[in-house]
Structure formats: C-alpha cells, structure tokens
Amino acid sequence: xxxxxxxxxxxxxxxxxxxxxxxxxxxxxxxxxxxxxxxxxxxxxxxxxxxxxxxxxxxxxxxxxxxxxxxxxxxxxxxxxxxxxxxxxx
Numbered sequence: 001x002x003x004x005x006x007x008x009x010x011x012x013x014x015x016x017x018x019x020x021x022x023x024x025x026x027x028x029x030x031x032x033x034x035x036x037x038x039x040x041x042x043x044x045x046x047x048x049x050x051x052x053x054x055x056x057x058x059x060x061x062x063x064x065x066x067x068x069x070x071x072x073x074x075x076x077x078x079x080x081x082x083x084x085x086x087x088x089x090x
Contacts, residue, residue, distance in 0.1 A: 006025065007021045007022045007025055032050055036050060036051070044082070046083065046084035047082050047084065047085050048080055048082040048085055049082070051078055052075050052076070052077060052078070053076055053078045054073070055074045055075070057070060
C-alpha cells in the first residue's frame with residue numbers, strides 16, 4: 001500500500017474528504033520526522049514506536065572493486081511493532 005492508497009482507505013472509512021486526510025497524513029509524517037530529529041521517540045500504544053538508532057562505524061567493501069572502505073557512523077530511524085500490531089498480522 002502506498003500513501004495514495006492509504007489516504008483513499010482512510011477517506012472511505014471515515015467519510016472525510018481525501019484532501020483533508022492527505023493533509024493529516026502529511027502533517028503526521030512531518031511531526032514524526034521532526035520528533036525523531038530531536039532525538040525523541042514517538043510511541044503509539046498498541047501500534048508501535050519510532051526511534052533513532054545509532055550505527056557504529058564499520059568496514060565494508062566496494063562491490064565493484066572489492067576495495068575495503070570505512071562506512072561512517074550514522075543515526076537511522078527504526079520502527080518496532082507493538083503487541084496489538086504483531087498479533088494482528090499473525
């Protein structure tokens with residue numbers, strides 16, 4: 001399911017205009033991204049939580065040349081599914 005399909009499904013279930021649903025989805029994604037950028041978690045009870053994880057620097061290989069390279073440390077967003085979501089997809 002892509003974003004347009006998500007907006008369509010929500011609009012059909014709630015009988016809210018697709019434009020309004022799309023605006024809410026956009027704002028929700030912006031708020032989650034801004035919260036993670038500050039280093040905070042976003043927890044949606046039952047659904048799951050978004051957080052930032054730190055990746056250490058590590059060695060890798062250039063697939064074209066086989067040369068060993070250093071991959072820099074980074075911060076990456078992660079999602080962990082909540083209990084209700086996990087149980088709902090079994």
